[in-house]
Amino acid sequence: MTLDFLLHLLPHTFVLLWAVAPTLYYVHAQECDLSKGEWVVDDPYYPLYDASRDCPFIVQGFNCLRNGRPDQDYLKYRWKPFACDLPRFDGVKFLETYRGKKIMFVGDSISDNMWQSLACLLHIAVPESNYTFTRLTKHLSIFRFLAYEVSIVWVKDGYLVDTVRDREKGRIIKLDSVSSRYKWNGDVLIFNTYHWWFHTGETPIHFQVGNEIMKDMDNTEAYKTGLTTWSNWIDSNIDPSKTTVIFQGIAAAHSGEKHCLEQTKPEEGPKPTYPGVDIVQNVLSNMKSHVYWLDITLQTQLRIDGHPSVFTGRGTSYEDCSHWCLAGAPDTWNEMLYAVLLGNRYYYHL
Ligand SMILES: *[C@@H]1O[C@H](CO)[C@@H](O)[C@H](O)[C@H]1NC(C)=O
Numbered sequence: 001m002t003l004d005f006l007l008h009l010l011p012h013t014f015v016l017l018w019a020v021a022p023t024l025y026y027v028h029a030q031e032c033d034l035s036k037g038e039w040v041v042d043d044p045y046y047p048l049y050d051a052s053r054d055c056p057f058i059v060q061g062f063n064c065l066r067n068g069r070p071d072q073d074y075l076k077y078r079w080k081p082f083a084c085d086l087p088r089f090d091g092v093k094f095l096e097t098y099r100g101k102k103i104m105f106v107g108d109s110i111s112d113n114m115w116q117s118l119a120c121l122l123h124i125a126v127p128e129s130n131y132t133f134t135r136l137t138k139h140l141s142i143f144r145f146l147a148y149e150v151s152i153v154w155v156k157d158g159y160l161v162d163t164v165r166d167r168e169k170g171r172i173i174k175l176d177s178v179s180s181r182y183k184w185n186g187d188v189l190i191f192n193t194y195h196w197w198f199h200t201g202e203t204p205i206h207f208q209v210g211n212e213i214m215k216d217m218d219n220t221e222a223y224k225t226g227l228t229t230w231s232n233w234i235d236s237n238i239d240p241s242k243t244t245v246i247f248q249g250i251a252a253a254h255s256g257e258k259h260c261l262e263q264t265k266p267e268e269g270p271k272p273t274y275p276g277v278d279i280v281q282n283v284l285s286n287m288k289s290h291v292y293w294l295d296i297t298l299q300t301q302l303r304i305d306g307h308p309s310v311f312t313g314r315g316t317s318y319e320d321c322s323h324w325c326l327a328g329a330p331d332t333w334n335e336m337l338y339a340v341l342l343g344n345r346y347y348y349h350l
Contacts, residue, residue, distance in 0.1 A: 032084035035295035042078035047327035055120035064325035091125020107192030117330035158196035
């Protein structure tokens, strides 16, 4: 074949490519499953910040470096979904996009973990920009970027359904009732509930449906009922065209026999299905509103090295294998949040 002949073919090749390109795009452009992946070392990009220096507002319990944790390999991991790469977190772009808006986390202290990580990731992007950090009450904390009028709020609410105090029975969880004591509103709402339902060792939790109070209700059953009540509340009270609703999935704890003491490396998958994940999946898939499920269970199951362990600042007799060091795993949850809110979810390998 002569060169002339090849050149003659060239336009046809382009026409052909042009014709099949949309098909190729369609084939590749399926939504990437961010939940399935592995932890890979990405030094020196990680950690994204030094909590002991860059974000003075991080609470002591999460600040493992300042609490004297000696090993540092745990800081260097990036979550790599099998099907794509998470986009890099661009704090300035986040603040510009959400100028004048409110991002609200509602949930237990795992929400606090993620809330503090987000405040920190945004702060390091604009370190000169003035902010306020307010704990209005035990249940309401607000981080504000003044120049951007962006508020990042954490409402502490471990069950998402109503609770009442009874003099004899202690706390009673009302499985069929959401009155949202603190108004859940924001441009983005990020909910989480799990661990409080399965707290053991305390006095038995009482559950209530209607007027009936139950003492020995199965926790899993109660979790399912409560989460369903929450999902119905969202379906009838939140306008999805105004508010993005996200469910922060279940963060695995490592409080079992093995604990997390002296763990310095992530584990490798796969892992058995974590209890409760099927309930979350089931409840979310039965909702009318589109709620994005930030499924963080597998990645946290693998991070036995990511907990504060005995570096909580409360002395070495106290071991925390439920919360997460900052910098650490919660930064990844916010990278996923960023991908959902601001990224193109249809990433694919180039
Ligand atoms: C931050 O606030 C201080 C005091 O109000 C003000 O002088 C300063 O200009 C502000 N900085 C920025 C970057 O807006």
